[in-house]
Amino acid sequence: MTASLRLHYAPDNASLIVRLALEELGLPYETILVDRSQRAQQQPAYLRLNPNGTIPALATPDGVIFETAAILLWLADRSGQLAPAPQDPNRGDMLKWLFWCSNTLHIDLRQSFYPEKFIGADPAHQHQLRAVLRQRLQSDLRILEAALIETPALSGQAQPTLFDLYLPCLMRWCKLYAETPGQPWFDITAYPALYALCLRAERRASTRAAQQAEGLGPTPFTAPKLATPPEGSAT
Ligand SMILES: N[C@@H](CCC(=O)N[C@@H](CS)C(=O)NCC(=O)O)C(=O)O
The missing domain is CATH 3.40.30.10 (Glutaredoxin)
Structure with a gap:
């Protein structure tokens, strides 16, 4: 079928x-x-x-x-899973942070992955953009950490929410693709709520299936390594 x-x-x-x-x-x-x-x-x-x-x-x-x-x-x-239903009082919190993840954090990351798409081919310009993005991403992460503390329902302990799926991947890519060689700036343990969310994600069967299918390695969210996938390539 x-x-x-x-x-x-x-x-x-x-x-x-x-x-x-x-x-x-x-x-x-x-x-x-x-x-x-x-x-x-x-x-x-x-x-x-x-x-x-x-x-x-x-x-x-x-x-x-x-x-x-x-x-x-x-x-x-x-x-009917992963997020509050339309009439649920928690729906607004979910929507605002989902749109923020997609419009702000994901976009800031995307610009640091592909600076040439946003500022052109000049390495000096790209360097400048990455420096600005590093500041932006650090601010994004502080905002996100505070949101997870203030609104614990964004993350599910027993039943995951869509943030339990989206955020660990964004944290992975902060480490793997938003740092420049020799200039580490991202330490997931500096954000305890985000770190706990990533640890929970690493215990789930859905993560194990993805690790196998995409060659993500043993600790894909808390200590990620570049993928070694059975087919295709990440970039
Ligand atoms: N806004 C898009 C962004 C997705 C995105 O950035 N995808 C990347 C891979 S992680 C991509 O397609 N990159 C290839 C390219 O831009 O040519 C979404 O949320 O789906």
Whole structure:
């Protein structure tokens, strides 16, 4: 039988967050590799799915959904899991932090991964942008840590929320891709609530499935190493 959900993914890309959600929900799905070594995300076949050329895209019976946060919200609403329902008093907190993760933290990270897309090819300009982003990311992390302390329901102890899936991946990428060689600035243990959330994530079966499928290594969120995936490449 063909699964009705098809995740267009590349290892250790934002599609990892969606994989974790699909695993957590126990939904059957297929994965289709977007071969970044061939820049498949910019080829016409993929651009027909997601005209932005960004990974992930999730093909569903309702059509293709792109944007990680939109996919997470769609899955949460359809399943009745991972997030408060529309009438729940906690819904507003979930929405505001989900949009913040996607519009602020994820975007600040994305700019530090691909400075050339935002400031051009000049290495001096890129260096300057990265320095600004480092400050921004440190501020983002302080804001996020405070939010997790002030609003504990954002994270689920027994039942994970979508933040328990989204945030560990963002923390992984802070360490792996937002630091410049020889200039470490990110220490997850400086943010105890975020650290605890990442430790919980590493104990879940959904993480084990993703570790295996994408070669994420033994401590993918608290002490990440570059992925060694069985297929495809992260960049
Ligand atoms: N706003 C997008 C961002 C996704 C994103 O940054 N994807 C990266 C991989 S982690 C990507 O597609 N990079 C390839 C490229 O930009 O060419 C989302 O939330 O889905």
